[in-house]
Amino acid sequence: DVKVTQSSRYLVKRTGEKVFLECVQDMDHENMFWYRQDPGLGLRLIYFSYDVKMKEKGDIPEGYSVSREKKERFSLILESASTNQTSMYLCASSKEGLNTEAFFGQGTRLTVV
Amino acid sequence: DAKTTQPPSMDCAEGRAANLPCNHSTISGNEYVYWYRQIHSQGPQYIIHGLKNNETNEMASLIITEDRKSSTLILPHATLRDTAVYYCIVRVATNAGKSTFGDGTTLTVKP
Numbered sequence: 001d002v003k004v005t006q007s008s009r010y011l012v013k014r015t016g017e018k019v020f021l022e023c024v025q026d027m028d029h030e031n032m033f034w035y036r037q038d039p040g041l042g043l044r045l046i047y048f049s050y051d052v053k054m055k056e057k058g059d060i061p062e063g064y065s066v067s068r069e070k071k072e073r074f075s076l077i078l079e080s081a082s083t084n085q086t087s088m089y090l091c092a093s094s095k096e097g098l099n100t101e102a103f104f105g106q107g108t109r110l111t112v113v
Numbered sequence: 114d115a116k117t118t119q120p121p122s123m124d125c126a127e128g129r130a131a132n133l134p135c136n137h138s139t140i141s142g143n144e145y146v147y148w149y150r151q152i153h154s155q156g157p158q159y160i161i162h163g164l165k166n167n168e169t170n171e172m173a174s175l176i177i178t179e180d181r182k183s184s185t186l187i188l189p190h191a192t193l194r195d196t197a198v199y200y201c202i203v204r205v206a207t208n209a210g211k212s213t214f215g216d217g218t219t220l221t222v223k224p
Contacts, residue, residue: 045213099162
């Protein structure tokens, strides 16, 4: 069974903290994605990566950075967490090529207090 | 990517077919229609996709109109476990799986 695993289901952090959200996939996929999901706004793409050490900004990259040092791992970093970054964060991966479907992790619900 | 319009919510009786509509009137010739669903507290799950022909797999059928401006996802025998938010997405084949998810349709299957 294909798997995208996010390191935490629930996380509570304080304003100003540096936060790392980790995602690992076991499918040898080239592409990996970070989305955030908020009520009324749907899923919005933060960053994606199409290869190791490669990254591209999505629709809402401000306040976030990413790291992809190994093919199977994609990290989302909040340099200085703020309350407006309280959200559900979803990681996904997909194969390179045409018409690839994305496989999603279970999500991390982050609360910044 | 083309914008899609879906009804915010629908109900369906258990065991009956659930027909979920999606309007994508600005779809381009090289854009595919994808459907995902998200069961509460889980990440989205891929269901099916198509270009212009009708498609069927073990989960659902996808009917795309001849002018490709709308489509319908059909769950032939809905069960309580099909209660979820269903997302219709339109995107080109080459965008590496990036997708724009709107609000989707909340399908509630009732006993």
